Amino acid sequence: xxxxxxxxxxxxxxxxxxxxxxxxxxxxxxxxxxxxxxxxxxxxxxxxxxxxxxxxxxxxxxxxxxxxxxxxxxxxxxxxxxxxxxxxxxxxxxxxxxxxxxxxxxxxxxxxxxxxxxxxxxxxxxxxxxxxxxxxxxxxxxxxxxxxxxxxxxxxxxxxxxxxxxxxxxxxxxxxxxxxxxxxxxxxxxxxxxxxxxxxxxxxxxxxxxxxxxxxxxxxxxxxxxxxxxxxxxx
Numbered sequence: 001x002x003x004x005x006x007x008x009x010x011x012x013x014x015x016x017x018x019x020x021x022x023x024x025x026x027x028x029x030x031x032x033x034x035x036x037x038x039x040x041x042x043x044x045x046x047x048x049x050x051x052x053x054x055x056x057x058x059x060x061x062x063x064x065x066x067x068x069x070x071x072x073x074x075x076x077x078x079x080x081x082x083x084x085x086x087x088x089x090x091x092x093x094x095x096x097x098x099x100x101x102x103x104x105x106x107x108x109x110x111x112x113x114x115x116x117x118x119x120x121x122x123x124x125x126x127x128x129x130x131x132x133x134x135x136x137x138x139x140x141x142x143x144x145x146x147x148x149x150x151x152x153x154x155x156x157x158x159x160x161x162x163x164x165x166x167x168x169x170x171x172x173x174x175x176x177x178x179x180x181x182x183x184x185x186x187x188x189x190x191x192x193x194x195x196x197x198x199x200x201x202x203x204x205x206x207x208x209x210x211x212x213x214x215x216x217x218x219x220x221x222x223x224x225x226x227x228x229x230x231x232x233x234x235x
Contacts, residue, residue, distance in 0.1 A: 006121055007031040009050035011041035011067065012083070013060050017106070021054060021083070024110055025117070038062035042070055050078060052120055057084040057095065065098055072099035079120035083108065089226045093180050096228065101177045103227075119233045123176035137172040139232065142211065142220055144172050153211055163188060164207050167200070171221055171231035180228035204229065 008025055012018040013036045022032045033048055035041035038059045045053065045067075053071075057064035068080055082095050085106040092103045101123075102116050137144040141154040149165055151158045160168065166188045171179060185196045204223070213219055221231045 006051045007033065007048065008117070009033045009035065009041065009044055009048065009053045011035045011038065011053060011059065011064070012056040013037065013058075014056070017056075017083075021113070024113065028114055030117075036060075038064060038067050041067055045071060045076065045078065051124065052079045052081065052117060054081050054083050054117075055100070057082060057086055057091065065095060068095060068098040068100050077124075079124050081116055081120055083113075092227050093182065096178050096180045097183055103178065119176045122233050137169075137175070139172070139175070139220060144168060151211075158210050160207070160210060161203075164203055164210070167203055168207060171229060175231045176233040178224050178228050178230045184228065 008030050010018055010021055010025075010032060012021065012034070015036075018034055018036070022034060025032050033044055033050060035044050036059075038061050041053070041055070041059075044050070053067075055064050055067055059067075064082070064084070068082075071078065071080065079101045080099065082100045082103045083106060084091070084095075084103070086092075087105060095103055101120050104113060104116060135146050137146070143152040144150075145152070146169060149169075151160055151165065151168060167184060170184060170187050181197050181200060182192060185192045185200055189196065189199075208217070211220060218232070221229055223229055
């Protein structure tokens with residue numbers, strides 16, 4: 001099925017990369033708009049209302065993080081996929097905390113880029129269809145009933161602590177998006193200290209065990225090492 005109902009905006013100053021990504025996306029049936037600078041990209045975001053933005057951070061006029069901050073402060077929820085050469089985990093965490101939905105480091109694989117685009121669009125489509133994440137989350141044999149605060153796997157109720165449930169619910173409400181350690185900690189505990197990340201990791205290990213996940217099993221979510229966790233979108 002063609003994806004040509006989706007309009008994607010690329011904000012990238014490197015002409016070779018911009019043209020390469022544009023070619024990949026157009027070959028997959030997407031409509032593509034391009035911008036070389038942050039200010040131009042923000043203008044096109046407002047005027048063309050794209051379904052997704054692919055954003056470089058190292059732009060010649062203003063840093064790409066300003067694009068993310070400006071869009072989110074204006075209430076714009078368009079999925080933003082960062083495509084950057086910055087390898088430092090602090091850059092990834094900063095962009096994600098500002099509101100980016102995903103972060104891919106250059107150089108990147110064509111298949112990975114297209115998969116991340118599809119995942120971000122699926123997530124946005126589901127949220128738009130319901131107006132929110134709904135009262136029940138389903139991902140394969142995992143069901144989270146928000147009204148009952150109940151978790152089931154393959155029809156069996158799973159006992160979770162209040163903290164474990166809150167973590168699972170948070171990840172499911174941002175399905176497909178990388179949630180940084182700090183974002184999860186702030187949302188669940190309200191404050192962050194030196195032991196917070198370890199406390200989160202212990203809770204995540206307990207959640208994996210209770211959901212029947214073995215070591216290395218990424219059935220429901222994955223750990224983006226050094227950055228955070230991502231609840232996987234159902235295929």
